[in-house]
Amino acid sequence: MPTVTIHPSGEVIYLEPDETVLSGLYKAGYAYTIGCRRGGCAICKVDCHAGSFHYNRPVADTVITAEEAVDGTCLSCRAVPENDITIELRGENVRLVNPFLRQMNEKARLRAEATAAAERTRRAGTTTKE
Ligand code: FES
Numbered sequence: 001m002p003t004v005t006i007h008p009s010g011e012v013i014y015l016e017p018d019e020t021v022l023s024g025l026y027k028a029g030y031a032y033t034i035g036c037r038r039g040g041c042a043i044c045k046v047d048c049h050a051g052s053f054h055y056n057r058p059v060a061d062t063v064i065t066a067e068e069a070v071d072g073t074c075l076s077c078r079a080v081p082e083n084d085i086t087i088e089l090r091g092e093n094v095r096l097v098n099p100f101l102r103q104m105n106e107k108a109r110l111r112a113e114a115t116a117a118a119e120r121t122r123r124a125g126t127t128t129k130e
Contacts, residue, residue: 051085
C-alpha cells in the first residue's frame with residue numbers, strides 16, 4: 001500500500017494499489033487544485049521530492065515537458081506511485097475539507113501497519129525454520 005507524504009506538513013495519505021495521487025488525497029478528505037482530472041490542463045502539478053511514480057495513461061508532451069518529466073514534476077491526477085513518495089503542493093497547502101474521510105485514511109493506515117506486522121512475523125518464522 002503506497003503512501004504519499006505531503007511536504008512540509010507531514011500528512012501521510014494511504015493509497016490503494018493503482019490509485020492516483022489526486023484520488024488518494026480526495027479519498028482521504030483533502031482538497032487540492034484540480035481542473036480536468038484527465039491529464040489535459042496541467043493545473044494539478046505537484047513536485048515529487050522522493051519516490052517514484054508512473055502515469056496510468058499517456059500524458060501529452062504539452063502537459064508534462066521532457067524537462068519536467070525528469071525534474072520530479074508530477075501530474076497528480078494521473079500519477080500512480082510505485083512506492084512511497086513525498087510531494088510538495090504548488091502555491092497552496094493541502095486543506096482538510098472532509099474530516100470524516102480522514103477517518104477512512106486512518107483505517108487505511110491501520111490496515112497497512114497490520115499487513116506490515118504480519119509480513120514481519122511471516123519473515124521471522126521463515127528465518128527461524130532455515
Ligand atoms: S486536473 Fe487537469 S491535468 Fe490534472
